[in-house]
Amino acid sequence: MRELNLDQLRTLVSAVDLGTFSAAAAALHLSQPTVSLHVAELEERLGVRLLLRGSGGVKPTGAGFLLVQRARSLLRDAEEAVEAIRRHAAGTAGRVRLGATTSIVTFLLPEVLRSMEVHHADIDVDIRIVGTFDALSSVTRGDLDVALVGTQEVPDDLVVRRWRRDPMMAFMPESWMPPRRVTPRWLAGKPLIANDATTILHRQTVEWFASGGVVPQPRIEMNYTEAMKSLVAAGYGAAILPVEGPTAAAALPGIRMAPLNPVLWRETWIVHRALPVVDGATLKLLETLKQIAQW
Incomplete structure (x- = not known):
């Protein structure tokens, strides 16, 4: 029938x-x-x-x-x-699926979500914690509407735009006495906690050490910023991490921070489908993300 x-x-x-x-x-x-x-x-x-x-x-x-x-x-x-x-x-109501890494969700998205709640309360932002490469695949498949990723190299059918350029610094146990600016050669001689090899941050860190002619040998690799900070605070080693938000709020007690030489940045890009197929609710989220853009 x-x-x-x-x-x-x-x-x-x-x-x-x-x-x-x-x-x-x-x-x-x-x-x-x-x-x-x-x-x-x-x-x-x-x-x-x-x-x-x-x-x-x-x-x-x-x-x-x-x-x-x-x-x-x-x-x-x-x-x-x-x-x-x-x-x-x-764009007056709806649901938008947003993908980002754990650290971005922890430190940067709360401000975005607060603004969405105030100005677009009927739009629900569905947060998915994903890495850059999985996020790009998800946007391409239509499983995500917007993603915050660590590369501007995206498939041709997606739109990419700058969002944030946050400085990266050396996070070290408070008992260490580092130079005013930490160099690859100095840090390579210390116990290290590194991002795992599946991440953009891992590639950036390896390239930073290579600029000083050294190859780091991490004690441990992981993909969770707050866990890495906890290990640093416990004296297990140093990590190179982005400073998201105010510097004072970036570190846990027991951590000393120092700038890098050469300077290193964590760049974050907004990725979404072409505007003709982007709905009003997604556009409202994109407009809100622009409010904390920093390049």
Whole structure:
């Protein structure tokens, strides 16, 4: 059996509510034969009489009454779905899927989410914690609407724009006495805690050490900034990490921070699909992200 047709159900409900086919036709801006056809097709599809026709108009049968009750619910749900999509497209409501790394979610997104809650309270931001490469794949597949990534090298069908350029510094145990600016050669002689090899930060750190002609030998590699800071504070080693937000808030007690020489930056880029297919809710999130852009 074919699926029920919402237009035919709307015709049935109108005929029952208004009492005649002619009144239903006028209300729905249809011809009377079209109204009769809609009801006849429903009855044929379901194999049961739905309306009783008489001189006093039309009345629902038992089956017709049951279908009308269900049809009202279906039509209401359909109208609500259409309205939700309209509001999503207009940017007044909806749901946007945003992918970012743990550190960005921890230190930078709270400000974005607070602003969204104040100015666009009916837009729900669904946060997914993903690395750069998984995020790019997810945007391409349509599993994410926006991603914050560590590279501007993205597939041709995606839009990429600058978002933030945050300085990276040496995070060291408080008992260490580093030079005013930490060099690759000085830091390579210390126990190190490094980002794991799947991350952009790992590649940047390796390149920074290579600029000083040294190859680091980390004691441990991981992909969670706050865990790395905890190990630094415990005296396990040093790490090169981005400073996200105020410097004073970036370190835990027991950590000493120092700038790097040469200077190193963690660049973050916004990635999304081409603007013609970006809905209004996503545009509102992109506008809010611009508020804390820093390059």
